Amino acid sequence: MVKNSTEDIKKEVVISIRGLFKSFGDLEVLKGIDLDVIKGENFVVLGRSGSGKSVLIKIIAGLLKPDLGLVNVLGLEVDKLNVKDLHALRLKMGFIFQSSALYDSMTIKENLEFSMIRNYKKKTAKEVNNAIEEVLDAVGLLEKINEMPSDLSGGQVKRIGIARTLIMRPEIMLYDEPTAGLDPITCTEINELINEVQRRYNTSSIIITHDLTCAKSTGHRIAMLQDGNFLKVGSFEEVFETEDIRIKSFFDYNFIQ
């Protein structure tokens, strides 16, 4: 599996963030983040728990409001959009939650069709079914179509979470800790799936993780987030070989783990 290098990707910025600040009460989480995500790349944000990684993508998805700064997604300023425009933008974004957040009272099929039948009302039942079967096939879980989320394993839940976003054909994927709580083999499968999704659907992704294997195998570029700011942005090797003691300690700790 060979990933595209950053140089191969046409340099069209799909997500642009400038001077992003966010705090909760007295706790300053993000302190002036600048970020550009290029079309077709997997951008990994590495960092310890509580460093503000999830807050960053929730701001990008419009789930949280920034205190200060510009968040531009596909040419639109997220925090200035009205509800209708924000919904239109969200149709172009896929958000995979850490817990996958599948609707546990619905079957897998109902989970997948939930957004599609409400946002694309002109689609026929056959078209919706075809789309469901296609994405379930893409994540290798076609046989689970009529099961409930509680019947699935952790890895399968993650796959269905990815399938649920893929069905809307998003241009941007936001992964929140996609390999958290999974065994090493399932982690590898999920990492491969993330790369497969990027290749097959030509998505641009932000992957939030503290898993170095995930970062190395999926990321075209890596950013190390700590103390509310990116300490270093570059390829995995560039970040890994830095002399910054804070980054080195994070890497050393993860290797020991």
Next chain:
Amino acid sequence: MNIRKSATRIINILYLTLKKRRSGNDLFTKQIDSFFVDVYKIHQFLARFFKEVFQRPVEFREIVRQCFEVGFKSIPLITLTGFVIGIVFTKQSRPSLVSFGAASWLPSLIGIAFVRAIGPMVTALIAAGKVGSNIGAELASMKVTEQIDAMDVSAVNPFKFLVVTRVLATTIMLPVLMVYCTFVGLLGSYLNVHANELTSFITFIESAFSSISFIDIWSAVIRSFFYGFTIGIVGCYRGFHAINGTQGVGKAANRAVVFSMFLIFAEELVAVQITSWINSF
């Protein structure tokens, strides 16, 4: 100008006092603060409901599904409670009426009691316990497991799908359940009366409804609409604003029941005053 300055100064002092209290450890003042914050938030929630209930799209299938959940699934509990209350109330009232030589008034007493008070109140309290806690816990669970956020990011309005449908379902189904509860209660009462006096069912019903006015029936139906709305909106509000993981789910369910019961009693007091006032004309 001086009045404006004074007003600004008073507001600033109040704000600083409130802020100072919030940072302190005084549990009582914190609870008072959170009460007012709740009142403000619930008004926002209500405003959002009335804004979205009239907007398209209408989640018709989900409304029907919720009506089934609220209505059909409450029938066993309503049947049992209404029936038992009918029997017990009749059995307890009989000796007093017999001692006054007024045993023949028993069906009328039961009719008035059930239509004016017991039917609507019992239905509302049971629904607050069963349906309100269910809604509170379900939405809170969805909130803490990020399912509500997942709906939001998939461009589906979670308020419309989860809140509007449930509130409409409780508002529609409570009057239906109230009518059913009253009927079952009267049936239970009839069995007790029949066992003692061999009264026919027709005679019992005629006698029970002889003292009931049109206003009494409509008052009960309208009150049930309000109780249903209260149960739905409070349950949804508590669930939608749940925090602190699984502990928050339990709290949301508990608060949904307590707060909706409190409001139901308050509404009942107001409704009784209004009905008495209308009846006086």
